Amino acid sequence: MKEKKKVLSAQEELKQNEFQKEAVVHINALYNYALHLTLNPDDAEDLVQETYLKAYKFFDSFERGTNCKAWLFKILKNNYINKFRKNAREPGKVDYDLIKDFYHTIKDVQSDTTEAEADFFHSLMHEEVHQALNSLPEEFREVIQLCDIEGFTYEEIANMVESPIGTVRSRLYRGRKLLRAKLEDYARKHGYETDSEE
Amino acid sequence: MNCKKAMVLMSAAIDGELSVKESEELTHHLAACSECASEFQDAKKTKIIIRERIVRFEAPQALVESIVKLTSLTS
Secondary structure (H helix, E strand, C coil): CHHHHHHHHHHHHHHHHHHHHHCHHHHHHHHHHHHHHHCCHHHHHHHHHHHHHHHHHCHHHCCCCCCHHHHHHHHHHHHHHHHHHHCCCCCCCCCHHHHHHHHHHHHHHCCCCCCCCCCHHHHCCHHHHHHHHHCCCHHHHHHHHHHHHCCCCHHHHHHHHCCCHHHHHHHHHHHHHHHHHHHHHHHHHCCCCCCCCC | CCHHHHHHHHHHHHCCCCCHHHHHHHHHHHHHCHHHHHHHHHHHHHHHHHHHHCCCCCCCHHHHHHHHHHHHHCC
């Protein structure tokens, strides 16, 4: 009996180690995704916590060799829908001050190196890009984040948002068009003429 | 291909998500249309600026610790 317990806990230990290596390493990406969905740090924390609990519970069903990050994002998205949509409960109040504080803490240590040459893009502040992105309707904001920030393929995104690849492609196109217009508004405020070409 | 279709394809092109045929069509159009070629450069920059300027937050330490704890507790 004692021996059986020892074997089981060794298996559990293996599972825990694998989970740490495969899943917990993506915690920052998941937290950022949750922040973008909920726009509220407390809700984001809850969502990430619930996601990991569920992921650990069903870790045996994770297909080894596939993208664990994509698997976790899908679970988080489902949790988000169940929590905030199904019960028609709105996420907590958007804490803009808290988000702003994050930026003030972080922006000084951000690297400003960019492949883009010095032009109006350079004039944009981290906070402005963040605000521009957050001002987009969720369906556009989400695909842009998953694609441009998290680097998922269209197929992975389509699976996460449960829409055909063609829809993902079209949302990205339309979302980027809206985003570009908003970024240009900010650039104009900095005195850049965005209609002229370099 | 007209400019409208080229605009739609550009978005997928910067993500490397075009089919071979679409990619050829777009390349062909961009070579002939300087306005779209310029727009394509700006579209690429927009993607770069999003990736670079969006601040990535670190998950709070308390959250990280709670997850390690939660996964241990469920064993």
